[in-house]
Amino acid sequence: MINSPIPSVLVVDDAEINVMVLKEILSDEYTVTTARNGVEALKILYQTPLLPKIILLDVFMPEMNGYKLLEVIKADKKLKRIPVIFITTSDSEPEALSAGAVDFISKPFLPETVKLRVKNQIELKNYSDNLEVMVQKKTAELTATLDNMLQTMANIIEYRNLESGNHVKRTQFFSKALIDYLLGSSSVYADELRSLEPDIIVKSVALHDIGKIGIPDKILLKPGRFNHEEFEIMKTHTVIGKNIIESILTHTETSYLKHCRDICYCHHERFDGKGYPRGISGYEIPLSARIVSLVDVYDALISSRVYKTACSYTEAQRITRKGRGTQFDPLLADAVLVLQDTFQEIAQQNQ
Numbered sequence: 001m002i003n004s005p006i007p008s009v010l011v012v013d014d015a016e017i018n019v020m021v022l023k024e025i026l027s028d029e030y031t032v033t034t035a036r037n038g039v040e041a042l043k044i045l046y047q048t049p050l051l052p053k054i055i056l057l058d059v060f061m062p063e064m065n066g067y068k069l070l071e072v073i074k075a076d077k078k079l080k081r082i083p084v085i086f087i088t089t090s091d092s093e094p095e096a097l098s099a100g101a102v103d104f105i106s107k108p109f110l111p112e113t114v115k116l117r118v119k120n121q122i123e124l125k126n127y128s129d130n131l132e133v134m135v136q137k138k139t140a141e142l143t144a145t146l147d148n149m150l151q152t153m154a155n156i157i158e159y160r161n162l163e164s165g166n167h168v169k170r171t172q173f174f175s176k177a178l179i180d181y182l183l184g185s186s187s188v189y190a191d192e193l194r195s196l197e198p199d200i201i202v203k204s205v206a207l208h209d210i211g212k213i214g215i216p217d218k219i220l221l222k223p224g225r226f227n228h229e230e231f232e233i234m235k236t237h238t239v240i241g242k243n244i245i246e247s248i249l250t251h252t253e254t255s256y257l258k259h260c261r262d263i264c265y266c267h268h269e270r271f272d273g274k275g276y277p278r279g280i281s282g283y284e285i286p287l288s289a290r291i292v293s294l295v296d297v298y299d300a301l302i303s304s305r306v307y308k309t310a311c312s313y314t315e316a317q318r319i320t321r322k323g324r325g326t327q328f329d330p331l332l333a334d335a336v337l338v339l340q341d342t343f344q345e346i347a348q349q350n351q
C-alpha cells in the first residue's frame with residue numbers, strides 16, 4: 001500500500017451539506033476526497049494508488065449504503081485495513097462497531113469531536129502499520145539467521161568429512177530432480193509436495209546426517225564394515241540428528257526445521273517397516289524422508305567406499321527396482337527409474 005505524505009481522508013455521504021462541513025473541519029490537516037455513495041467510494045478506492053488513511057462513512061445512502069460498502073471493504077485484501085468511522089444519525093452504534101467500524105460519531109457532531117476521533121484513529125493505524133513492518137522485519141531477520149545456522153551445520157558435515165566426497169551435494173541434486181519430476185508429471189504427490197514447500201525440502205536434505213556429529217570417530221571413520229555393536233551405535237545418528245534439530249525447534253517453528261527433523265529422524269526407515277530407528281512404515285514415514293531414503297541409498301550404491309567398490313548405474317537401477325514397495329516407496333522408486341539418465345548426469349558432474 002502506498003501512503004500519501006499528507007494523510008488523506010475519504011468522506012462518503014450523500015448529503016451535500018455534511019460533506020461540505022466535514023471538508024471544512026478536516027482540510028487544514030488532511031487531503032479530503034469525497035464520494036456521494038458506496039459505488040462512487042469504491043470507484044475511488046479501486047483507482048487511487050494512494051489509499052486514504054481513514055474513511056468517514058454515512059449509513060443511509062442511495063445505490064450502496066454504508067453497511068454494504070463496509071462489507072465490501074472488509075472482504076478486499078487491499079482495502080480491509082483502512083479504518084472506517086461511521087458518522088450518522090442512526091443510533092445503531094453496536095451494530096456499526098460489530099460490522100467492523102473502528103468508531104462511531106452521531107450527527108449532529110461537534111467539529112472538535114470529529115477532528116480528535118479522526119486524529120486518534122489515524123495515529124492508531126500508523127502505530128499498527130509500524131508494528132506490522134517491524135514484525136515482518138524481525139521475522140525476516142530470524143529466518144535469515146536460522147537459514148545461516150542450518151547452512152553452517154550442513155557445512156560442518158563437509159568440514160568434518162562426515163560424508164565422503166560430494167555426497168551431500170549429490171543427494172540434494174537428486175532430490176531436486178526427483179521433486180521437479182513429481183511436480184511436473186501430475187503425480188499423486190504433486191499437491192502434497194507443493195504444500196510442503198519443495199525448495200525447503202531440498203535445502204533440508206543437506207542435514208540428513210547431521211546426527212553423525214555425535215558418533216565417536218573410531219566408529220564414524222572406521223575403514224571397514226561395522227560389527228553389530230558398532231552398527232547399533234551408528235544407527236543412533238538419526239535420533240541424535242532429530243534431537244539437535246528439536247533443540248532449535250523449541251524456540252521457533254518453521255517448515256525448514258520441520259523438514260530437517262523429519263529427514264534426520266526418518267531417512268533410514270523403510271517402506272515395509274524394517275528400517276530404523278522406529279520401524280515405522282509406508283505413509284507414516286514423512287514424504288521428505290522417503291525421498292531422502294531413496295536418494296541416499298542410491299548415492300551410496302554408485303559411490304565407492306573404503307570397504308566397497310562403486311556399483312554400476314545398471315546395478316543401482318536393479319536394486320532400486322527390487323526395493324520398490326519393500327525398502328522404498330514404490331511410486332518414488334518408479335520416478336527414480338524414469339530419471340536414470342538425469343541421475344547419471346548429476347552423479348558424473350558432481351564426483
Ligand SMILES: [Fe+2]
Pocket residue numbers: 208209237267268
Ligand atoms: Fe544417515
Ligand SMILES: [Fe+2]
Pocket residue numbers: 163167208209296
Ligand atoms: Fe547420507
